[in-house]
Amino acid sequence: MKNASLILNVILTIAVAVLYYLHFKDRQPETASVVTSPAEAKGKAIVYVNVDSLLTKYDYFKDTQKVLESKRFQLENDLASKGRNLQNKVAFFQQRAATMTQEQGRATEASLQKEQQDILAYRERAAQNLAAEEQDKNKQLYDQIYDYLKKQNAQNKYEFVLGYTKGGGILFADPSGDQTSKILAGLNKEYQAKQTKK
Structure with a gap:
């Protein structure tokens, strides 16, 4: 009886091994279906624009800064003129105060x-007013770039365009990933086209 039990255990072990083998032999490894080529795996690109270069070389920004700088200069001159005029009146008053x-x-x-x-x-x-105008011009600048x-x-080439400073x-x-020169050239071309229409 012991021999029969031993033989039955050996046969059951062999049967389990055969079933195990048959069950898993036709399966491909899961990782083979997940692996794709690098071109397929790559998502949309993330690029950046050097903000400092963009601001110093974008014609709209340069023109806006010239206008604002001119207004600041004009305001300073106007205030200096009003201040000198008031000082002259004060000096005249001090000279004539004794006779008044x-x-x-x-x-x-x-x-x-x-x-x-x-x-x-x-x-x-x-x-x-000057600060409000500068804020408005900065908003216009951001809107134009955006x-x-x-x-x-439009073709969803980029997932993100980051501003690098x-x-x-x-x-x-x-x-x-630096797209500064390409974007800057396009922005300046678009701005020049708008200026020639005016």
């Missing part, structure tokens, strides 16, 4: 103080 009545002196002094306050209020308003990139990416959030960028 007390009432005339107070009236002139109040007039000069009001003029000084008006100049300060004018400076504040003009600085706010619209151009959106148009150029030295010392910014991106610590390293592979030069093969």
Whole structure:
């Protein structure tokens, strides 16, 4: 009986081995179906634009900066002129103060103080207007760049177009992903076309 039990165990072991072999012999390894060629595995590209170069070489930005710089210069000259005019009035008042009545002196002094306050209020308003105009121009700049990139990416070539600046959030960028010159050339061409239409 012991021999029969031993023979039965050997036959069962062989049967399990054969079934195991038959079950798994036709299966291909799962990894073979997952592996694809590098061209298929690659998704959309991530590229970057050097923001510093874009700003210094984009004609729209350069023209905008010239206009804003001219307005700042004009404002400074205007304020300096108003300041000199007020100083001259104060100097004239100081020279004539001895010959004026007390009432005339107070009236002139109040007039000069009001003029000084008006100049300060004018400076504040003009600085706010200039800051608002600069903010508007920066928004227009961003919108132009965004619209151009959106148009150029109509075929969904890029998943991301990052802005790279030295010392910014991106610590390293592979030069093969730098699209600055290409995008800059397109932006300048588009801007020049708009300028010639005007």
